[in-house]
Each structure stands twice: as structure tokens, then as C-alpha cells.
Amino acid sequence: MTEIDPIVRAVEAVLFASPEPMSVDSIRAHVGVGKGGGDIRAALEQLEAQYRGRGIMLVRRGDRWHFQTAPDLAHLLRRDREEARRLSRAAIETLAIIAYQEPVSRAEIEAIRGVAISKGTLDVLMEAGWVRPAGRREVPGRPLIYATTPAFLQHFGLTSRRDLPGLEDLRAAGLLDPVDLALERMGEEDMPDASPDSSEEERD
Amino acid sequence: MTEIDPIVRAVEAVLFASPEPMSVDSIRAHVGVGKGGGDIRAALEQLEAQYRGRGIMLVRRGDRWHFQTAPDLAHLLRRDREEARRLSRAAIETLAIIAYQEPVSRAEIEAIRGVAISKGTLDVLMEAGWVRPAGRREVPGRPLIYATTPAFLQHFGLTSRRDLPGLEDLRAAGLLDPVDLALERMGEEDMPDASPDSSEEERD
Amino acid sequence: MTGEQLTLDLDGWEGPLDLLLSLARSQKVDLRQISILALVEQYLRFVDKAGRMQLELAADYLVMAAWLAYLKSSLLLPRQPEEEPDPEEMALRLQLRLERLAAMRECGARLMARDRLGRDVFPRGAPEGLAVQRKAMWQAELYDLISAYGRINARTRPVMHVVVDRQVMTLEAALERVSMLVGSRIDWSAIETFLPDGSERLRRSALASSFLAVLELARQGKVELRQAAPFAPLLIRQPAP
Numbered sequence: 236m237t238e239i240d241p242i243v244r245a246v247e248a249v250l251f252a253s254p255e256p257m258s259v260d261s262i263r264a265h266v267g268v269g270k271g272g273g274d275i276r277a278a279l280e281q282l283e284a285q286y287r288g289r290g291i292m293l294v295r296r297g298d299r300w301h302f303q304t305a306p307d308l309a310h311l312l313r314r315d316r317e318e319a320r321r322l323s324r325a326a327i328e329t330l331a332i333i334a335y336q337e338p339v340s341r342a343e344i345e346a347i348r349g350v351a352i353s354k355g356t357l358d359v360l361m362e363a364g365w366v367r368p369a370g371r372r373e374v375p376g377r378p379l380i381y382a383t384t385p386a387f388l389q390h391f392g393l394t395s396r397r398d399l400p401g402l403e404d405l406r407a408a409g410l411l412d413p414v415d416l417a418l419e420r421m422g423e424e425d426m427p428d429a430s431p432d433s434s435e436e437e438r439d
Numbered sequence: 440m441t442e443i444d445p446i447v448r449a450v451e452a453v454l455f456a457s458p459e460p461m462s463v464d465s466i467r468a469h470v471g472v473g474k475g476g477g478d479i480r481a482a483l484e485q486l487e488a489q490y491r492g493r494g495i496m497l498v499r500r501g502d503r504w505h506f507q508t509a510p511d512l513a514h515l516l517r518r519d520r521e522e523a524r525r526l527s528r529a530a531i532e533t534l535a536i537i538a539y540q541e542p543v544s545r546a547e548i549e550a551i552r553g554v555a556i557s558k559g560t561l562d563v564l565m566e567a568g569w570v571r572p573a574g575r576r577e578v579p580g581r582p583l584i585y586a587t588t589p590a591f592l593q594h595f596g597l598t599s600r601r602d603l604p605g606l607e608d609l610r611a612a613g614l615l616d617p618v619d620l621a622l623e624r625m626g627e628e629d630m631p632d633a634s635p636d637s638s639e640e641e642r643d
Numbered sequence: 644m645t646g647e648q649l650t651l652d653l654d655g656w657e658g659p660l661d662l663l664l665s666l667a668r669s670q671k672v673d674l675r676q677i678s679i680l681a682l683v684e685q686y687l688r689f690v691d692k693a694g695r696m697q698l699e700l701a702a703d704y705l706v707m708a709a710w711l712a713y714l715k716s717s718l719l720l721p722r723q724p725e726e727e728p729d730p731e732e733m734a735l736r737l738q739l740r741l742e743r744l745a746a747m748r749e750c751g752a753r754l755m756a757r758d759r760l761g762r763d764v765f766p767r768g769a770p771e772g773l774a775v776q777r778k779a780m781w782q783a784e785l786y787d788l789i790s791a792y793g794r795i796n797a798r799t800r801p802v803m804h805v806v807v808d809r810q811v812m813t814l815e816a817a818l819e820r821v822s823m824l825v826g827s828r829i830d831w832s833a834i835e836t837f838l839p840d841g842s843e844r845l846r847r848s849a850l851a852s853s854f855l856a857v858l859e860l861a862r863q864g865k866v867e868l869r870q871a872a873p874f875a876p877l878l879i880r881q882p883a884p
Binding site: 408 | 735742751754
């Protein structure tokens with residue numbers, strides 16, 4: 236792999252040695268170049284390019300970087316590794332709702348799914364480290380709200396939440412809006428003289 | 440890193456993900472190329488060459504292979520973080536005794552302080568770089584004796600130990616008075632001999 | 644109808660909305676195009692069948708059935724203009740809810756299908772690890788040092804009690820003075836008149852020692868004492884010869 240820049244080498248070694256994804260700041264703290272960290276970012280970009288197409292690759296998850304194996308080689312590596320515990324449908328849907336609509340309260344999740352979520356469902360997601368309580372909603376009852384974690388991005392190979400598959404389409408289609416809001420919008424567009432108030436009336 | 444052979448990629452990924460060094464046979468079992476394993480060996484040689492000079496390297500231990508970070512970068516994996524810490528009372532007193540009366544043995548320090556000093560106390564002073572062992576006293580038991588270092592003078596802004604204020608200076612500065620005596624003196628100053636009679640009459 | 648081919652395994656449904664979504668899916672691919680009326684029929688038939696098979700349906704399935712039956716009748720009957728809620732809007736609301744659930748289910752599937760760390764892609768198997776070694780940067784000021792030394796010295800210096808030099812009159816001196824003065828007095832004299840001049844401190848000491856001297860002289864019969872009452876002046880004179 237030709238001549239290599241000393242900082243690129245150092246960043247490569249540190250990222251290889253780290254058991255966890257690393258932020259630019261923590262990389263710099265180890266590599267020890269001072270200044271604004273521009274050189275670390277440049278090194279990361281170089282590394283990313285150098286490893287492109289190889290068996291391992293440099294990826295960014297949230298604002299952290301790590302090396303991982305190339306996805307197309309999964310079949311070589313999966314053998315003799317036990318399949319991670321399968322998530323229930325309820326857990327998968329709940330995770331999707333939290334990820335695409337965060338932060339959401341439990342009641343909001345239930346409104347979308349049309350069914351109460353069992354206590355274990357959120358626990359499983361929190362135990363996996365993908366979901367965390369993220370404060371309370373300032374409405375009566377001050378319900379807890381939930382959001383995803385950096386580990387969620389890492390596990391699902393997302394650079395950021397903006398990378399969630401289909402997020403933009405869903406947003407454009409209004410499918411991330413609550414039903415009431417969607418109805419109001421439709422009322423404004425389609426039926427100018429409909430009374431939006433009536434929509435408030437029948438919650439079931 | 441140019442075009443890369445599929446087997447080299449596969450071997451690279453398998454070695455990267457493996458929790459332990461791998462033999463050619465176990466690599467082949469994962470990579471899945473049949474035959475005599477000559478291609479695995481060839482891939483290992485290629486990898487070894489490709490990573491030469493980088494931050495990580497492919498190494499062979501016995502008949503097993505694994506990646507490791509380049510030995511000359513080991514210092515990056517261990518980051519020192521400095522934390523400002525204040526010396527304990529025992530440590531600063533011990534340091535003062537050594538500074539004023541060096542060289543002194545531990546027993547002498549204890550005799551002056553009137554309490555035993557823990558091993559940690561001297562260790563801290565040596566770790567700080569202010570105190571060093573300065574030979575042994577030629578008395579029974581040949582105890583180690585301690586003295587201050589140039590770093591000590593530097594830290595405390597002293598040109599030499601003679602810059603330390605002497606006992607007379609300390610006395611003048613009120614630093615030699617035990618607390619209770621100093622308190623008494625303050626009491627006297629508050630009521631000079633204004634009316635000693637009246638004050639005395641109130642007794643019995 | 645396709646809807647009836649759905650098995651009646653209720654464990655498979657995540658609630659009535661989920662059941663409705665499955666029924667809707669069997670009707671048409673695009674949820675925006677489904678017939679709510681047909682969907683309601685499918686659902687009610689399903690619940691009816693479950694009832695005939697004596698399957699126990701959870702309460703929320705029955706609540707949904709009742710609501711859908713109401714919706715159906717509202718949609719079929721000629722509409723009262725002032726009627727609330729508007730059945731068309733109720734139907735639309737149901738459709739929107741189904742769309743949203745379908746969208747989230749789709750998102751869940753897409754998430755699960757991603758290359759997941761630990762299943763499809765793998766981190767380094769044996770990272771060397773990074774260590775942060777805390778190194779104490781010891782700090783002390785010169786003042787700390789010298790005041791510590793002062794403290795030690797103060798603590799361990801031999802303790803010496805210095806008694807302030809004060810003027811006193813000893814008992815011997817008092818005996819001598821009183822014996823001498825009493826002979827020159829003709830009448831009773833207060834004890835204070837026997838005291839020497841000087842500081843208040845000396846006078847107090849002299850008073851104490853002169854009092855003891857007077858007592859001693861009285862015991863020897865060399866003076867007479869008189870006091871009218873407690874704390875009255877103490878009078879002294881030489882006994883009549």
C-alpha cells in the first residue's frame with residue numbers, strides 16, 4: 236500500500252486497537268496532533284479511500300469512526316457465530332417508530348400500532364442499547380419520551396438518522412405526521428370548508 | 440490500495456474479525472477455497488506485503504496469523520491524561536521536612552512529624568519528581584535517605600534551597616506559632632491593658 | 644374471498660389494527676385505494692367466524708368490531724347533514740392509521756434487512772484496546788510548603804512555659820513590714836494602711852500576704868484584730884502592754 240503519511244498510520248493503528256468507534260476528538264487525543272483536528276479528518280478520508288474495496292472498511296457511525304468487515308463477506312464470517320436473538324414483531328415495529336419519529340412517548344407508539352405495548356418490548360430495545368429515555372414531553376402527565384442511541388446507528392450501519400432508509404419519502408408523504416395533523420392538512424387542501432374541529436371528536 | 444484479489448479480501452476480513460490468531464487451515468475453512476491452501480498462503484503473503492509500513496501489520500506467530508498494530512505505535516494506544524491534584528497534608532509536611540533538613544531518612548521524618556508516614560506518601564513525592572532517594576545513611580540498618588530534586592526547586596520557583604525562608608522568617612511571619620498560641624495572642628491584642636482591674640475583679 | 648383464507652390464529656396478530664392491515668393487504672396493494680366498506684365486511688366476518696368457532700377474542704378486537712359496525716351503518720345510511728362525526732372522515736381516519744402502521748412496519752423490515760454489526764459486518768475480533776492512564780499532576784504552592792514546615796515546628800518544638808515576671812510581696816516581707824509598722828500606730832488602723840505603694844498587682848499580692856502575716860502575728864499575740872462585721876474593714880493595733 237505504498238508510502239503512507241505518519242498521521243494516517245497513527246489513526247489507522249488507533250482505530251484498529253479501539254474496541255469501540257471513536258470520535259475525531261478521541262482519535263486526536265491518542266494520535267497527539269494538536270490544532271483543530273483537520274489533519275485527523277483528512278487522515279480519515281484518506282483511510283476511507285485506501286480501504287475502499289478491501290475486505291475491511293472504514294465507516295462513520297454518528298460522529299464516530301470504526302473499521303468493520305465488508306458487508307458482502309458476511310457469509311464467510313457468519314458461520315460458527317450464533318445468530319443474534321431475533322426481535323419480536325412488536326419490538327421491530329416499536330424500534331422503527333422510535334427511530335423514524337423520535338422522540339416519541341409510549342402512548343404515541345401505541346397510537347400508531349393500535350395496541351398496548353407490553354413492558355418487555357421497550358426493555359428489550361433498551362437492553363440492546365439501541366433505545367434510551369430522552370426526557371419527558373411537557374404535556375399533562377409529563378410522559379417519558381424515547382429516542383435512539385449511537386449504538387443503534389452503529390448496529391444498523393447508519394451514518395446518521397438522516398440515513399434511515401426511506402425517511403425522506405415518508406416525510407414527504409406526510410406518513411410521519413400524526414393522523415390528526417394529516418387530517419387537518421387534507422382538510423386545508425381538499426375540503427376548504429370542512430371543519431377541522433370535528434376530527435378531534437372521535438378518538439377511540 | 441488498487442485492485443484487490445477476492446481471496447486476499449476474504450482472508451483480510453476473516454483475520455480482522457477473528458478473536459484469535461488463525462492457522463492456514465482455519466482461514467481456509469472460512470474463506471472456503473478448496474484445493475491445497477496454496478492460495479491462502481499466497482494471499483497471506485500479499486497481505487503481509489500490502490500492510491508493510493502501515494499502522495497495522497500482518498504477523499505470523501508459529502503457524503498462526505493475525506493482525507496487530509505496528510509496534511512502534513504502541514505509545515499511541517496508551518494515552519496519558521494529566522490531572523491536577525493537590526498534595527495531602529502528610530505529603531506536604533513530609534516534603535517540607537525533606538526540603539529543610541535533607542538528606543533525611545524516613546525514620547527521621549517520622550520523628551519530626553511525630554507520626555508514621557505511609558509508603559504512599561513518599562511515593563507521591565517521588566512520582567511528582569520532587570524527591571529522590573539520595574543514598575543511605577551509614578548507621579545500623581543503613582536506611583535510605585531522601586533529598587529534593589532540581590524539579591522541586593523549579594516547581595516552587597526557588598533558585599536554591601537557601602531561598603527557603605528560615606525559622607526566624609517563619610516566626611516573623613507568624614508561621615511558627617501553634618494555632619492555640621496564636622489565638623491567645625489575638626485575645627490579648629483585643630483587650631490590651633485597658634482596665635485589667637475590672638476584668639480581674641469579676642472572677643471569684 | 645381472500646380474507647376468509649386468513650387463519651384464525653389470533654396469536655399472530657398484534658391487535659385489531661394489525662388484523663385490519665392484513666385484511667386490507669389481501670384486498671389491494673395500495674392502501675389509498677382500498678374500500679373501507681369491504682374491509683369492514685371482512686373484519687366483521689372474521690370476528691363472526693371466530694365467535695362461531697368459540698375462539699376467545701380479546702376485548703379490543705370486539706371494541707373494534709363494534710366501532711366498525713357503527714361505521715358501516717353510518718356509511719350506508721343516508722347521511723344527516725348535521726350528523727357528527729362525519730362517517731367519511733371516520734373512514735379516512737381509519738385508512739390513515741392503516742397507512743401509518745404499514746409504513747412503520749415497512750421501516751422495521753428495512754432496518755432489519757440492513758447490514759447489521761455482529762451479524763453481517765464485524766468489528767475487529769481482538770482489538771488491542773486503548774488505555775487512558777491517568778497521571779497525577781501534583782500541585783503545591785510554596786506557601787503550602789513553608790506553612791507546613793512552620794506547622795511541624797510549632798507542633799514539635801519543646802514546650803516552654805514562660806511565667807511573666809510579676810511583683811509580689813512574700814509572706815516574710817509582709818511579716819517584717821507589718822511588725823515594724825504596727826509599733827508606730829497608736830490606734831486601730833485598717834490593714835490597707837500597712838500596704839506598700841506600687842502597682843495594683845503588687846498591692847493585691849501585699850494585701851494577701853499582709854493578711855496572712857497579721858493572722859500569724861495575732862496567733863503570736865503581737866497584734867490585736869477587730870472587724871465589726873463580715874467584709875467590714877479589718878482593723879489592727881498593737882496590744883496594750
